[in-house]
Amino acid sequence: MWDSLSFYYSSSGPAGAWTPFLAVLLNLLGVILALALTKGLPLLFKPTYDLRKLPSPPVGDLILGHAKSLLRPDYHRVILDWTRKYGSIFRLRILTQWTVVITDPWVAAQVLATVPRRTHNYSLVDEVLGGPGKVSMFGTLDEAHWRNVRKTTAPAFSMTNVRRYYGGVLSAAGELLTSLERHLDQNLDRDRHQLEAYGGGGCCWVVDVEAPLQRMMLRATLEGLFEVPDARDLPGFDLLAPRILSLMAEANRQITDPIRAAWFRSPLAPLMSKHVAECRRATREVVAFHTRTAARLLARPDPSPDNTLLWACLHRLRHPTTGRKLSPTQLHPEVGMYTTAGFDTTASTVGWCLYAASLHPQQQERVAAELRAAGVFGRGAVVPEQREEEREAQEARGRGRAAEPSEAAGGGKGRGTGGAVRLDPRVAPGPDELARLPLLNAFINETMRLYPSTAVSAERTSPDHPVRLGGLTLPPGVVLWPLVYGLHMSEDNWEQPEEFRLERWLDDPHCALARPTGDRVVSEQQPGQSRQRQGQAGRVPGPGPAAEEGPAPRRFMPFGEGPKNCVGQNFGITVVRATVALLLSRYRVALHPDMGVGPAAAAAAAEGEGKGSGISSSCNGGSGSLAARTAALTRVAVVTKLARLRLVLSRREGEGEGDEA
Numbered sequence: 001m002w003d004s005l006s007f008y009y010s011s012s013g014p015a016g017a018w019t020p021f022l023a024v025l026l027n028l029l030g031v032i033l034a035l036a037l038t039k040g041l042p043l044l045f046k047p048t049y050d051l052r053k054l055p056s057p058p059v060g061d062l063i064l065g066h067a068k069s070l071l072r073p074d075y076h077r078v079i080l081d082w083t084r085k086y087g088s089i090f091r092l093r094i095l096t097q098w099t100v101v102i103t104d105p106w107v108a109a110q111v112l113a114t115v116p117r118r119t120h121n122y123s124l125v126d127e128v129l130g131g132p133g134k135v136s137m138f139g140t141l142d143e144a145h146w147r148n149v150r151k152t153t154a155p156a157f158s159m160t161n162v163r164r165y166y167g168g169v170l171s172a173a174g175e176l177l178t179s180l181e182r183h184l185d186q187n188l189d190r191d192r193h194q195l196e197a198y199g200g201g202g203c204c205w206v207v208d209v210e211a212p213l214q215r216m217m218l219r220a221t222l223e224g225l226f227e228v229p230d231a232r233d234l235p236g237f238d239l240l241a242p243r244i245l246s247l248m249a250e251a252n253r254q255i256t257d258p259i260r261a262a263w264f265r266s267p268l269a270p271l272m273s274k275h276v277a278e279c280r281r282a283t284r285e286v287v288a289f290h291t292r293t294a295a296r297l298l299a300r301p302d303p304s305p306d307n308t309l310l311w312a313c314l315h316r317l318r319h320p321t322t323g324r325k326l327s328p329t330q331l332h333p334e335v336g337m338y339t340t341a342g343f344d345t346t347a348s349t350v351g352w353c354l355y356a357a358s359l360h361p362q363q364q365e366r367v368a369a370e371l372r373a374a375g376v377f378g379r380g381a382v383v384p385e386q387r388e389e390e391r392e393a394q395e396a397r398g399r400g401r402a403a404e405p406s407e408a409a410g411g412g413k414g415r416g417t418g419g420a421v422r423l424d425p426r427v428a429p430g431p432d433e434l435a436r437l438p439l440l441n442a443f444i445n446e447t448m449r450l451y452p453s454t455a456v457s458a459e460r461t462s463p464d465h466p467v468r469l470g471g472l473t474l475p476p477g478v479v480l481w482p483l484v485y486g487l488h489m490s491e492d493n494w495e496q497p498e499e500f501r502l503e504r505w506l507d508d509p510h511c512a513l514a515r516p517t518g519d520r521v522v523s524e525q526q527p528g529q530s531r532q533r534q535g536q537a538g539r540v541p542g543p544g545p546a547a548e549e550g551p552a553p554r555r556f557m558p559f560g561e562g563p564k565n566c567v568g569q570n571f572g573i574t575v576v577r578a579t580v581a582l583l584l585s586r587y588r589v590a591l592h593p594d595m596g597v598g599p600a601a602a603a604a605a606a607e608g609e610g611k612g613s614g615i616s617s618s619c620n621g622g623s624g625s626l627a628a629r630t631a632a633l634t635r636v637a638v639v640t641k642l643a644r645l646r647l648v649l650s651r652r653e654g655e656g657e658g659d660e661a
């Protein structure tokens with residue numbers, strides 16, 4: 001046998017000198033054929049269960065599948081358009097991965113209550129931010145890891161604890177106010193020509209508000225949640241938010257581009273790409289910051305058992321298998337995840353609130369009137385930072401360092417220079433008072449419905465066995481995507497969803513809950529079939545009594561739903577309420593013409609509000625529509641935000657001014 005083998009691999013074989021090459025080639029072909037048979041055939045004959053029964057938009061590209069249509073910054077609008085055409089459950093193919101998009105609140109609630117496994121996208125984000133293998137409870141695919149951290153840290157977000165964290169929020173808000181007021185000093189008289197268009201009185205000024213907001217929220221998270229005395233003193237604090245945001249942007253690109261993700265991880269990438277090298281440096285800096293924070297928390301004395309503040313919960317976190325206390329290096333992914341989750345979502349939500357306030361000046365005035373009437377952030381709430389500044393200077397002299405103000409990303413430290421203000425916690429409204437303001441909360445809810453900062457979050461992967469869903473049996477390994485944006489904007493769930501209407505929340509306190517309508521509708525429309533004909537579409541049985549007896553399904557879920565919903569929502573919504581109330585009580589906000597959604601669009605929107613006519617509801621909404629212009633400004637990502645937010649602020653004369661007495 002050996003002889004015949006060597007014959008076919010030697011130049012004395014049937015093809016002469018080519019024999020060995022041909023033999024190798026034939027072997028290779030054999031391997032490829034074997035692989036095709038073992039891997040490909042099962043794929044072809046894999047049971048698809050009821051997947052094929054779901055409608056699907058036309059595939060944009062043979063290889064990319066529907067991903068091709070989603071390669072745009074506002075892809076949530078494309079999916080919304082499909083929802084309108086193909087119903088509340090339909091399927092997409094992203095490369096080779098089947099994804100089921102769900103905008104039916106009952107089925108979405110069923111998925112989030114019963115399917116725990118997140119997709120790899122979550123761990124990808126964690127690893128870009130924290131380094132290879134460094135995943136937090138957010139990104140882990142290990143349920144024991146998730147359960148351990150969630151169970152230990154969830155008590156940290158009780159309302160009792162949020163009241164404790166609130167002092168840190170007010171300190172950070174004082175710096176935001178200082179930085180905005182400084183813009184007034186610098187920009188006074190600039191852009192005065194805009195006054196008439198914006199209907200403001202007195203002086204107004206232009207401000208790029210995202211960076212100061214992000215900085216404020218980062219401080220609120222570190223000083224509030226982790227009880228760090230003054231985050232501005234931490235080495236690397238000034239660059240932390242920009243570094244995290246640039247890494248998040250990279251992670252977002254990798255989510256849509258697997259080749260980029262693979263390349264990013266290769267050892268050659270930082271040598272050949274300046275961008276990758278910068279990302280690696282940013283990751284090192286961010287990790288070093290979080291590790292120092294973790295070390296600071298762990299260095300504190302053992303907390304008493306009744307202490308459930310976040311630092312204490314993290315302090316008592318143990319390794320899920322060894323049961324040992326964690327080192328700072330082991331704890332940094334969780335600290336980093338809480339830091340990032342805490343500031344980016346809240347900053348973008350406040351940004352969207354200011355955007356909505358600019359588009360809907362009448363509603364903005366209603367909220368401002370409510371705040372004025374309730375005396376929220378009124379007289380005495382804002383005080384000069386003078387005495388504190390002096391005290392800090394003394395302390396700094398004591399520590400032998402100069403208390404010099406440093407201009408930081410997003411507006412400067414605001415200490416040691418004139419005009420710095422702070423909020424007096426004795427006079428500022430507390431979390432409970434803010435929660436009781438109907439118009440403020442209706443305004444925030446309506447903004448989070450129309451512009452959720454987690455528009456595309458909450459993806460899950462179906463388990464290793466087939467899953468029953470909405471009366472259908474789906475194969476294992478399918479991505480189940482309860483799309484928050486679709487739930488919030490579907491005409492099946494909301495009347496005139498594109499309209500900004502506070503009354504939804506004022507008239508009906510339960511309006512976020514889905515109204516049960518019997519069987520769930522799964523459209524079996526063919527492409528191009530209109531929504532109006534959906535009534536004749538195939539009805540499939542609903543999720544069944546078990547699911548309907550479960551947690552109340554919501555058509556409003558900015559904080560997700562089920563066991564993996566937002567653990568920090570009490571803190572998040574409190575921070576958002578406090579910041580929106582502070583800003584709208586003191587300033588009248590409008591969009592700068594650079595935003596491309598100027599007074600004309602705002603006026604059209606206001607007119608729409610008046611007439612109840614609404615804004616165009618098609619995917620792009622027509623070239624001039626507000627929806628289209630908003631979509632053009634939107635960057636859909638792990639945290640969905642505006643590409644930029646440039647505002648014109650004018651003081652509410654006599655409404656907040658003069659408090660700094």
Ligand code: HEM
Nearest residue numbers: 341342345346349454458558559560564565566567568572
């Ligand atoms: C307005 C602000 C916020 C919004 C809109 C928001 C939204 C969300 C959503 C939708 C999820 C669920 C994702 C999923 O289903 O996979 C989530 C998860 C999470 N959020 Fe938030 N969030 C906000 C603020 C915060 C804050 C302030 C913190 C804490 C500091 C936080 C910490 C977390 C964590 C740790 C998770 C993962 C929970 C788990 O895996 O069990 N979030 N958030």
